[in-house]
Amino acid sequence: MSLLEVKDLHANVGEEDGQEILKGLNLQIQAGEVHAIMGPNGSGKSTLANVLSGRPGYTVTRGSLSLESEDLSHLEPHERAQAGLFLAFQYPVEIPGVSNMEFLKASTDSLAKAHNAEQPDAASFIRQVRTLAETLDLDPQFLKRGVNEGFSGGEKKRNEILQLLLLDPKMAILDETDSGLDIDALKVVAEGVNRYRSANNGVLLITHYQRLLDYIVPDVVHVLADGQIIQSGDKNLALELEAKGYTWLT
């Protein structure tokens, strides 16, 4: 059983009659694997992440998507999250007035509730979050601020990784988490992702640059162009892309 399985996925923006962005995409990720998806701007990388996580505004017209054999297509976004799917956003959104800590607690509690697990008590939860924040070089003060409110680009991305480590999902999709980061921040993020990796979970790294893959070494690299995976290979494919650009493939 694959952890994540995408078969012949076709998806449009908007309704049934919208523009087709994903045009028959296939992908299988086994537990313990890290896959990278690379591709030029506008090739559909974020669309794939959005369709997998059930973001409104897209319509799946054909194909299937499943997590541990559970069909995702009929689940609400929060149910997909509860099933273990996590998306680190390319552009994390600000939620003024809701403190980061409050948000993290609400999220942890919702997931615990969905799994009939006990919700952590507030004191130990706060300790856990503070410790995580430190490992990601985030000032504990930021936990009191509104979610992503006034955060720098780098802080927003590290905040996504903090959530990844805290929620410990089965399947993590990281949408260009590396873009806009300086090299030090990139290392912190990569370290976080490597800490998250285990034999039981999977990672789908969406990136535009080979650079990230020096720090998070993928098992498989895919090239996405015009809504389809046109080539797959090992980590060397990324180096080749870096050297030659995308055009030699398309």
Place this chain on the structure above:
Amino acid sequence: MSQPSVDDLVAARREYSAGFITDVEADTLPPGLNEDVIRFISARKDEPDWLTEWRLQAYRQWQEMSEPDWPHLHYPKISFQDISYYSAPKSQADGPRSLDEVDPELLRTYEKLGIPLHEQAALAGVVPDPEQPSSNVAVDVVFDSVSIATTFKQKLADAGVIFCPISEAVKSHPELVKKYLGSVVPQRDNFYAALNSAVFSDGSFVYIPKGVRCPMELSTYFRINERNTGQFERTLIIADAGSHVSYLEGCTAPMRDENQLHAAVVELVALEDAEIKYSTVQNWYPGDENGRGGIYNFVTKRGLCAGARAKISWTQVETGSAITWKYPSVVLRGDDSVGEFYSVALTNNRQQADTGTKMIHMGKNTRSTIVAKGISAGRSDSSYRGLVRVSPTAAHARNFTQCDSLLIGDLCGAHTFPYIENKNNTAIIEHEASTSKVSDDQLFACQQRGIDTEKAVSMIVNGFCKEVFRELPMEFAVEAGKLLEVSLEGAVG
């Protein structure tokens, strides 16, 4: 035993959970209003002649007045002759007695509402934790037109605090009532205040003596039960020099298809160095999602900082009523006196609210703060209307106003009508306003972390209201949050 909070009102249910009807035999006047009706009400309450005359005078003035047409509200004309102006549960016809004699049916009603009427039980420790501030709330309950019971009377009396139905205060403390009734909201202040002055039924009376810090929160619950009755309660709170009191008002009404009128008057008087904190959690029946039924809430609330350094603070969480017309205000007459207004007004479905405040600066160095948060969902419409007036005498007056609107969905409306009248050039007046929307991206970000949309909306709305909730007495802040959650159900998705 439940606490005197809005717990049960907000029990996580989809429908308005306070919407049950109590089956008690009532003594109700037929609809209609004339001088005889007023004399009947006054006689029923065994009132002194001066009060009967006062009512009649108000009635005559009311007849000359017309309904305000300036609010941003749309509703069919109210037929004031189709309303009954007096309703009392029959067994209470002789006025409130001891709790043991209260109709058990009524007691059950209030139990359902989460109000512990049974003083005995409360004192005997059925509310077990003495550390819990909520076990330390004295409650007056007004059912339709009559005050049913006031708890903790003795403990308050020991502190010299008077907390009783106003109908009782008229007899036991006529000098206070005579002196202050209508002193802040004159009979002819406005159409609804005049009507209230003519027909007011009951309400609470509070007097805190000089230098006394009221030993507990005071609280009144209002409930409209009878069909086609109006509720016209009258509350009068006097804080004598150097005293302090915190007062909370809650309200509910059964679900009914027809609209019911509520026109209350609340007057606060804070003498030198006195402080009154008045909090409201207004949860009158809002009508159904198509706008059928619901309470028309036309309320006049005003406080007078009569002495130097007096402070009056209004905090309101308004989630109920089909129509809300309400501007809790402060007249800052004493030098260095302080007025505050913290408000959350939430409208959903077809609800309409036109609410805000008036801060009237007269004394020197008077300060006022206004924080108004409006949340509109569904097809509702919410307006903030605020007046800051600085008289020539109010040197160095200061006002800060912050007025924020949050929209949920595309069909609702939010409006802001700030009025500033400044006649003193040493005054400093600041105004900030913002409008934001709960965005689809925010909702998706929450959902992607496992939080469903209803919870997400309530979390965002609660965050938006934080500055106001902070001002509520502790045990009610949590309830206010839950109340918003219930009121917003179905607002998204």
